[in-house]
């Protein structure tokens with residue numbers, strides 16, 4: 380082993396103890412503790428306004444808690460995918476240039492490797508402003524992974540991605556975890572995907588409602604109280620049918636899709 384390599388250690392990448400955050404007399408987060416290790420995929424879920432992004436920002440050191448402590452492994456390399464990215468269409472920029480922007484030391488070849496990791500090589504010369512929602516998410520994922528992070532923090536990585544593409548994004552995240560050996564902390568609203576594709580789930584609503592393995596969390600009364608109505612099998616009756624252009628058909632028998640099946644997109 381060369382002297383420049385960090386020692387192999389199983390120490391947590393991030394440890395947060397009893398975090399609270401109050402702003403303007405309002406409690407945004409209360410008494411949150413968590414630990415994240417290499418190769419673990421931990422997902423934070425919770426309703427809108429629960430404090431998920433606020434928690435990520437504390438863990439990343441972008442803001443400070445009013446109580447509690449955060450310990451990041453010294454020298455920890457982070458890759459961050461923010462929830463939103465505003466692109467100014469009046470400032471044309473290629474995807475390859477974007478990957479290098481603000482990341483000193485990233486070479487053109489490394490940017491290409493990052494795109495290859497998310498199977499988006501063909502986008503390297505595309506203009507950022509022209510990308511579809513799903514393509515943009517891939518590019519943001521490539522950017523988060525480009526410096527070979529030890530911890531990737533992904534805020535709603537499937538935002539703007541259609542249901543069929545969501546599974547692929549989660550596969551890419553798992554493949555990045557395997558290739559880079561990094562820990563992954565993500566925020567997600569895709570409950571079915573989270574339960575299928577992550578190691579640990581932290582369900583918050585200002586405080587921790589429940590946490591643990593997905594299977595354990597999915598049976599927790601606190602989880603069912605928050606999300607129970609979103610988990611009911613999708614089932615409804617049509618008294619009419621549509622053709623492919625959406626027009627109502629006279630002959631009902633031509634509506635041949637299965638509405639009794641549980642669909643991830645029908646939450």
Ligand SMILES: Nc1ncnc2c1ncn2[C@@H]1O[C@H](COP(=O)(O)OP(=O)(O)OP(=O)(O)O)[C@@H](O)[C@H]1O
Nearest residue numbers: 402403407425426427428429430431432433434462
């Ligand atoms: N700097 C701030 N000052 C005051 N209030 C804030 C600040 N940052 C966030 N908030 C508030 O904290 C609450 C939690 O916001 P946050 O973005 O963390 O929620 P979230 O769980 O990520 O929501 P969503 O699922 O809608 O993205 C919101 O009500 C938000 O308005």
